[in-house]
Amino acid sequence: MNEKLNKTPSELERATLGGGCFWCLEAVYQQIQGVQSVVSGYAGGPRPNPSYEAVCTGTTGHAEIVDIVFDPQIVSFRDLLEIFFVIHDPTTLNYQGNDHGTQYRSVIFTHSDLQTTIAHEVVQELADSKIYTSPIVTQIDVAPIIYPAEEYHQNYFVQHPNQGYCMAVVAPKLAKFRAKFKALIAPQYS
Template identity: 50%
Template sequence: MKSQQIIPCSSRLSFFLLFTLSISCAQTKSNNDPTAMQSHKAINLAADTATFAAGCFWCVEEQFKQLAGVSAVISGYTGGHVRNPSYRQVTTGRTGHAEACNIIYNPAEISYDELLAAFFVAHDPTQLNRQGADVGTQYRSAIFYHNANQKRLAEFYIKQLDDEKAYDKKIVTEVSPYDKFYVAEDYHQDYYVNNMSEPYCQMVIQPKLEKFRKVFKGKLKQQ
């Protein structure tokens, strides 16, 4: 991973996203994906799963792990056309896959709306096919919805943020149906926790994590 510029949220965006945390909306459940188990690397996740791509999955994983109600975050690849892709293949940008995370959550503790709010804080959704210095379609901003309600909410949030002009540019986040999700190699899981001394973790992940924790300080797990 290359080093990445940290882009702070505007005050208007932060206000909007924090406001959404107080809204109680209908909970969503994702459908079983019987086609996903086509290899030992594919995963089939049923209910209460959100799937987001927001640049480097090392960053996304550690940010969402902080939230109360999130029981697991799994890094992997989705949205492409190559079966059983390796990390090396995905980094070429030719597989069509994005680095993404499956976020397993308890809707009694955290809603899909709140996860969407966290998604838009976790990265800059106006950067096309990149996050800072991490460049390529594999780093694109994307929401892979598991059902019609997740799709509706994702599209609503994007329109609302654009209408509010929360960013200087329009949001380019892709909204696509969830399909096969391939779990990334073992060394990508819990990457930050296992590699805290690495320069990328210290220079990129840690600042993003500190900002994320500050914004969502009322929604964090007990430390």
């Protein structure tokens, strides 16, 4: 019997990350061993149940995020963060590529004190390594209420791989992940 299916919810953890368009992050995290689910959504603003259109105005305070449920016995929170810092630019304030606005900010919403500690450690290690020539601007905040995005945003890349944005932006990030993190790719995506 599949051991993963026997896990109780208390044995699983959540990670909530924002780093540009949620379609990019979702496509990558769906392919990782130990990831049980990835839901695109919104977090970080005061407005309850925001719509995509409202979030796109940049006035709601929400970031586009992915909410990831994962098995820490298979993939660690640190692993998820290391992937996060490879597939987006953590040095650009409120934008990724052509996507501009506070909704595209780099943010880690933590679900425990341990996640907060790990997030700060990873950011400090990256800063110390001088991998980036500009300062890292990723915010680290305690996870607020997370609102799932509309259904048509879920599983977007899988459903629309030939859509222009997916081909030009999502696919290269997915390829970058796959080249650098081969050992973390789930067997069904190998």
